[in-house]
Amino acid sequence: MYDRPRLFIDGDWTDPAKGTTYEVIEAATGEPFATTALATAEDVDAAVAAARAALSGPWSRMTQAERAEILGAFAAALGARRKETAALVTRENGMPISLSHVVNGIAPGFITGYYAELAASLSLEETRPSPTGGNTLVVREPVGVVAAVTPWNYPQPLAVMKIAPALAAGCTVVLKPPPETALDAFVFADAAAEVGLPPGVLNVLPGDRDAGAHLVEHPGVDKVAFTGSTGAGRAIGATAGRLLRPATLELGGKSVSLVAEDADLELVAAKLLEVSLPNNGQTCHAATRILAPRSRYAEVVEAVTSTVAALRVGDPLDRATQVGPLVSHAQQQRVADYIRQGRDLARLTTGGGVPDHPGWYVEPTVFADVDNDCVIAQEEIFGPVLVITPYADEDEAIALANDSDYGLGGVVWSADEEHGLALARRISSGTVGVNHYELHINAPFGGVRSSGLGRELGPEGLDPYLVAKSIYRR
Structure with missing residues (x-):
């Protein structure tokens, strides 16, 4: 019932190149309850190629209003699956269902809806007069292909905190969830297919550390968005630094x-x-x-x-x-x-x-x-x-x-x-x-020192997916 034998690449369900699979273990019993496909380097290559092609396809030609409309439909599709998604994550990682209902069930659609609204009102061009004469047209453009590497503890919200702002900015995404919570990641693929997200805009391929490392250093990737351990974050940050590739790193804590x-x-x-x-x-x-x-x-x-x-x-x-x-x-x-x-x-x-x-x-x-x-x-x-x-x-x-x-x-x-x-x-x-602690959707979330770099959520969560271009005019 829960088996996921194929990856979601270029808008289609694709057999993994090497036929690699993983048995997902139910946390409460210690017993396998489903099997998922696992991506290898060849699958990562195919997904990045699809995401790059999609940058110049229908997605790039859409207006912000059109992208916002699709994001709104995507949010509704995620919301319609909230009950089943919450229960699935609970089986995967042991999260109490009372919490999972909120963070894995309700939050993905809610966060996506928030960024759909931001996308609709997003201003991507501004003219600034120059003090020496003439003016500059400042244009904000999508950063490009985003490698979203996510953890198993809050798999749905931590993935959507990357997917939603990236899509709102006009980027394309390759999502690499971990094997432990591979099954629920395909909910994003199901919703994308249902609402007609153009092929290649969102690709979903669970994989191990080797697949993640290949994705992070892939020459076709323009930005990395990662949540996970500080150790893994340091390794990803080192790779991003060597490649001069922007990275958002939400890492560990001891609060x-x-x-x-x-x-x-x-x-x-x-x-x-x-x-x-x-x-x-x-x-x-x-x-x-x-x-x-x-x-x-x-x-x-x-x-x-x-x-x-x-x-x-x-x-x-x-x-x-x-x-x-x-x-x-x-x-x-x-x-x-x-x-x-x-x-x-x-x-x-x-x-x-x-x-x-x-x-x-x-x-x-x-x-x-x-x-x-x-x-x-x-x-x-x-x-x-x-x-x-x-x-x-x-x-x-x-x-x-x-x-x-x-x-x-x-x-x-x-x-x-x-x-x-x-x-x-x-x-x-x-x-x-x-006297309490609760993430607010419209406020930036992230850490300092070994807890990471950059921010997610709020308008600040959209900024890393845009790059500024200055066009000087007389």
């Missing part, structure tokens, strides 16, 4: 949750799951590093520990489940290894085990008395593990918050919103929330 002395701990506890442990901790911006004032340290540890201990772990397709399995056995073992290290470095207050039943589960875990310099406080674990570190005053709290290689997310908790805002301004991060 802070700064509990001010006047914080409402009931609110902290109520928001803990969505702020610090969304998607079973498999979230780049998750605020997994909790800073607590010494004056209320015991209260904070108790509030966090009791809240995490009470989380409902179970079948991710059950709406009552709050924490599901991790995406794979390898990820489960990686998180378990960090927990083993943590036992020697800090005080375990809850969790710490791996349940003895099918699926890639890890018990939601909390460590207290964590030194900010230790491995579990500095490295991205990407699982349901929280660490709590005490601070003496707010200057120390800010110093600890900023003592990190990462800078993607963060949240400040304070009963005084202005006080919280003042603290948020002092945190070195691409995004910070005050």
